[in-house]
Amino acid sequence: MKPPPEEQTILQRAKQGDKDALGQLYEWYVDAVYRFMLYRTGDAMTAEDLTAEVFTHMIVSLPRYEDRGLPFGAWLFRIARARLSDYWRATHRREKHYHELLHQARSDSVQPDSADSRLEYLQVQQVLHYLTPAEREVILLHFAAGLKNREIAAVIHSNENAVKSKTRRALKKLQRILEQKQLFIAQRET
Numbered sequence: 001m002k003p004p005p006e007e008q009t010i011l012q013r014a015k016q017g018d019k020d021a022l023g024q025l026y027e028w029y030v031d032a033v034y035r036f037m038l039y040r041t042g043d044a045m046t047a048e049d050l051t052a053e054v055f056t057h058m059i060v061s062l063p064r065y066e067d068r069g070l071p072f073g074a075w076l077f078r079i080a081r082a083r084l085s086d087y088w089r090a091t092h093r094r095e096k097h098y099h100e101l102l103h104q105a106r107s108d109s110v111q112p113d114s115a116d117s118r119l120e121y122l123q124v125q126q127v128l129h130y131l132t133p134a135e136r137e138v139i140l141l142h143f144a145a146g147l148k149n150r151e152i153a154a155v156i157h158s159n160e161n162a163v164k165s166k167t168r169r170a171l172k173k174l175q176r177i178l179e180q181k182q183l184f185i186a187q188r189e190t
Helices: 007-015 017-040 045-065 070-092 095-103 114-126 132-144 151-155 158-189
Strands: none
Touching: 007 017, 007 045, 017 045, 017 070, 017 132, 045 158, 070 095, 070 151, 095 132, 114 132, 114 158, 132 151, 132 158
8 A cells, every 4th residue: 555645754744643634644545544444354343343442442542653765554553453353352253253254254244345356255254264374474465555565564573575575475376276266166067
């Protein structure tokens, strides 16, 4: 996710409590944070609640934020990751429950509005099920949240080359899975 050119100026104003600047930061990042939470939890209401927690924490912590050469978005997604971790710990729903939620995708609260979006969402969720948690995380941070490799590295406390490698391996794995599914479908149709 490429930060807007005026982000540093807006960030400084937000650190001083400027509500308009805080609103601008929210507008720039809310969709990416929400998509990340939605794909990780599988539940729209939970994703909304966690997104709200991320921005509440951002507002409280922003006066102490220090620019250390990493994008602001990376700092924000570290908060998102921490809130998600707290959520799983508090509700005792680690990976086992996440996989159960993928199979309960019939609920309207889990699915996007349009039929096409719903079908695409379910297909993505099914394929993501085959990835390891670490692979799924880098894919979602890259594609759902729109972060660049450098930002993902900052979020997951890794280095950029490791993120590139992990993303490449996950994409190859997804490609193999999709090819196998297509082959299976073609065989069923004949």
